[in-house]
Amino acid sequence: MSTNEPFTIEQFYKFLSQQKLMAGKCQKCGKIHLPPRPLCDNCYSQQFEWVNVSGKGKLVTYTVIHVAPQQFQSLIPYSVGIVELVSGLKIPGMIQCTTQEQLKVGMELTLDFGSCSAPHQWPQWPRYCFKP
């Protein structure tokens, strides 16, 4: 993987829209950052490489949102959770194709890359989600 891309959240989402889940690995201490950071919070190195991360993981915790800001109101009720990927990294996101009764801590989920919504102003980030 080329390391010319900046280790930014913008670039993380660019990779996602190319169906790639990528994290930044510190070349000095080896800590993997998801999302990537420009400064390692462990050893303060600024040298990173991109590593591919599996989108498979287990549900750590969840909720079902019933009151939402305007932009999400058409989706309510919707489920969101925090997923611990097989690499041990954690990432939050919506969980689709499930009812509340089907949600269980520990259940296996896989990241779905999603697609970038209709072009509008900043930000142009795809909304990934998780599916059983």
Next chain:
Amino acid sequence: MNGKPLVSIITAGMSKFGKHEGLLAREIFADAAGEAFSRCANLDPKNDIKAMFIGHMGEAYEHQGHTGSTMADWVGLTGIPATRTEAACASSGAALRAGIYAVLSGLADVVLVGGVEKMTHRSTAEVTEYLAMASDYPFEQWHGITFPGLFALMATAHMNAYGTTQEQIGLAAVKNHYHGSLNPKAHMQKEITLQTVMASRYVAWPLKLYDCSLITDGASCIILTKPELAKKYTDQAVHIVGSGQASDTIGLYERKSLTSLNAAKLASKTAYYMAKTTPKDIDLAEVHDCFTIAELMAYEDLGFCKVGEAGELIESGETRLGGRIPVNTSGGLKAKGHPVGATGTAQAYEIYLQLTGQAGKRQVKDAAVGLTHNIGGSGATAVVNIYRREQ
């Protein structure tokens, strides 16, 4: 305990919390400051107060930022340095900390710290959006995770780890509404039953409407000075003997634990150490019950019970008025209300009333040592202070 006073509170004020239709934040704040000034006859605000720090979270509510100087202007204190502090729901907890720094540095002998928020003129959807700004944007807000949603994620994790039930969590609302019914300044002064909590609609499962604090207008302030100057102003000073503030990752998902707030543990460890005290010495506490689960987590983070046993502690009634350690005698954020920027110093206001014997029907008998626990966002900020009455 015998921790030395860091600073002393000589007076305090708080507006009625509730819906203030037709008032702007500055006008509500003037009410709180007016009370503080009138409580302390020996204070000459224009000559004595040398700096102020004002907690205020959102300029979106009134299209008004630059809150430090705005409030200095509206309380007749233009000329002195006035600065806004922002740390989400811990904004005035941060103002109080800034006041402590200012007094201890020697740069200002008397400092006004407070906070304000005017929220109720906005729709629930707008308030939900503004509050969410205190959470991580690219991974939490972007994926539709609301503030109740973040605390619901912690509630689910706590229930899963320790068997805590929705009923136990809901008991914090029942208790705090009872306390609120005794506080004439509370937003809600009506008792509720557990059945009311359980039957209310879900906001973010497992949290229901009655598990959530209120959208409220309000302001609060306290005035600090050096302990050696306190006597000049009052013989009923309340001393801050321990103070801790800590931070954590902005994203909940990056934290090691989802069942406790590490920032609260760190801040309380510092405060207990400075105060030379332990959780057993605390007579009463105001904790940040933005959601009922947050009060239960606070019991554990502050050492009022063992980890995982908060459900049993609330069931025991020991945190109710008359119990071993009454928590949120003001009604808490749940019933007194949660004008976010005002909350930190409103907690200090309640402790000030309690430790000076002015808490009326909700007075804790012989209260000598109090604690406040103020959380910003989902726990990326925590401020814990320990207070002792004049001996």
